[in-house]
Amino acid sequence: MDKLLYTAVSGANRVMAAQALKANNLSNVDTAGFRADLERVQALAVSETRVMSQLGSAGVSGKAGELAPTGRTLDLAVRERGLFTLMTRQGEAYSRAGHLELDPQGQLVQGGLPVAGLDGPLVLPEYRELFVGDDGTISVIPAEGGVIEEVGRLKLVNPEMAQMRKGLDGLLRPADGVPLVADDQVTVVSGFLEGSNVDAVQELVASMDLSRQFEVQIKLMKSAESLAKAGNRLLNDV
Structure with missing residues (x-):
């Protein structure tokens, strides 16, 4: 259960950071000369048995705007x-x-x-x-x-x-x-x-996909909580 919860929390944090990046891109869709930020997910080892997914910068888009x-x-x-x-x-x-x-x-x-x-x-x-x-x-x-x-x-x-x-x-x-x-x-x-080189439709679709991913991570956290409670009940019944 501990590993499941850790994985879900790590994934949720990564998704929230990605959503902030997408939101910033969308807020600058009308900013002259704005370059869209790109994202890169990388693994960060925090212990021998734990790895956290982390959102890193992959630079900016070089695509020209209109x-x-x-x-x-x-x-x-x-x-x-x-x-x-x-x-x-x-x-x-x-x-x-x-x-x-x-x-x-x-x-x-x-x-x-x-x-x-x-x-x-x-x-x-x-x-x-x-x-x-x-x-x-x-x-x-x-x-x-x-x-x-x-x-x-x-x-x-x-x-x-x-x-x-x-x-x-x-x-x-x-x-x-x-x-x-x-x-x-x-x-x-x-x-x-x-103009900005942000593709508003692409960024919006990506934001919606990230929202669904976040919901999945929340469900995993709830599942981990339910498993932990079930395990505690079994121990109390022994």
Whole structure:
């Protein structure tokens, strides 16, 4: 009975963790640039006779989301593979979200974090018109007019998504912690935002399946309790 109860509790804990992951994916189905979290179940030995099933991170989905036109020049989407580079207090972090803005100092930011260029943060001068090339090059026509001037280029990277891990801030970082190098092959398109790559139907079906699994684990716990009570009655009758 003890082994049955332990197995049921371990399974129920794993299912609850998986349900939380699926719920987070579903809650971000409309979040621009969101990457769906993947799950991996692994066995964790806690004693010579006990093994607990544990939900581990299998990284994030590399599938591209749908592109939605916005008509805004600083709304950018990465074509196919690649990531934007952001600068945080802990170092570089990476994202597919491309809703870029200018702070009061003219610095390019995304979600309040500086956007990294090839040579550091990107600070734009006052301009009359702004252009973003396919390779991430940012050019402007100065406020006073004149010829087009190149003011910087986005740092675009292209890691293997299996090597990336998502932090609590929703940003991606390499599992080994080493900053990524820029990749000239990554391209962007201006005037579009990439939607979430969460498959809502698939996540919903998986959540329903997990709910049924949880019910099974609860029934096993009740069975273990009934067996334990029956065993105690037999001992009391002896």
